[in-house]
Amino acid sequence: MQALYKDVKQTHAVWAVSHAGHCLPQSQSPWYGNQHIYNLEDQVQHKIAFILDYVPKDANITLIGHSIGCYIILKVLEAFEANGEMNIVRNFLLFPTIERMRTSPNGHRLWPILCYFRWLVVLLAALVHCLPSNVKTTMADWYFRGKGVPDYSISASVELVHPKIVQNVLWMAYHELQQVLSPDINVITRHKETIVFYYGASDGWCPKSYRTELLAEVDGLRSYLCEDEYLHAFVLKSHNVEGLSMKISTWICS
Numbered sequence: 001m002q003a004l005y006k007d008v009k010q011t012h013a014v015w016a017v018s019h020a021g022h023c024l025p026q027s028q029s030p031w032y033g034n035q036h037i038y039n040l041e042d043q044v045q046h047k048i049a050f051i052l053d054y055v056p057k058d059a060n061i062t063l064i065g066h067s068i069g070c071y072i073i074l075k076v077l078e079a080f081e082a083n084g085e086m087n088i089v090r091n092f093l094l095f096p097t098i099e100r101m102r103t104s105p106n107g108h109r110l111w112p113i114l115c116y117f118r119w120l121v122v123l124l125a126a127l128v129h130c131l132p133s134n135v136k137t138t139m140a141d142w143y144f145r146g147k148g149v150p151d152y153s154i155s156a157s158v159e160l161v162h163p164k165i166v167q168n169v170l171w172m173a174y175h176e177l178q179q180v181l182s183p184d185i186n187v188i189t190r191h192k193e194t195i196v197f198y199y200g201a202s203d204g205w206c207p208k209s210y211r212t213e214l215l216a217e218v219d220g221l222r223s224y225l226c227e228d229e230y231l232h233a234f235v236l237k238s239h240n241v242e243g244l245s246m247k248i249s250t251w252i253c254s
Helices: 002-007 040-054 068-079 105-116 118-129 133-144 151-160 163-179 185-190 208-217 238-253
Strands: 060-066 087-094 195-199 222-225
Touching: 002 238, 040 068, 040 163, 060 068, 068 087, 068 163, 068 185, 087 238, 105 118, 105 163, 118 163, 133 151, 151 163, 195 208, 208 222
Parallel strands: 060 087, 087 195, 195 222
Antiparallel strands: none
């Protein structure tokens, strides 16, 4: 957010919306209770509600999504087609997981865990969560050592190792692999003048073949293939963040 706000010369308001349940209010208990667990459809409605509640009706809106956020953007575009009050003028879909998630290389590997062993991962997260903060930070520093991961990503990773957050992350991912099957060609075609796709050159969630097939189905679609070796999880590399921020800011200001 900070890099993008700087790169657009502070001419645009930049808001980021977390997935519901992927961070905790300070007052919420860390243990199981009656807190809501959010599936993929809940997350779509969460983003629609945010736009309706907080974005000025006369604003020119640019949506930027990463990974499953790209699927959510397509759902948001469809939801607002009949709403003339919201003016969505541009959409940047980065490393888009909008189809065949379960049969992608990463989906194929993760499906057994998401289907049968979510409980075990949550249990492990609960055990780690009980450790002192300095111990968790030391463990994260050791894991990311030598990988060029910025400090803010390490601290965010420590915060994510929380049983309630992990439960929500895995539940959402489980529904993603079940529901994200084929790209919504109709929505993409109707909004192709406002959409830019950006695919990774080596991405286990959305291989290059997905891009090739989508371009064959939607004539005139703007889609770029990364030439800078950015990772799908690009926020884990500071130079990935800076480079991609410059690229997006150029698109926004052009």
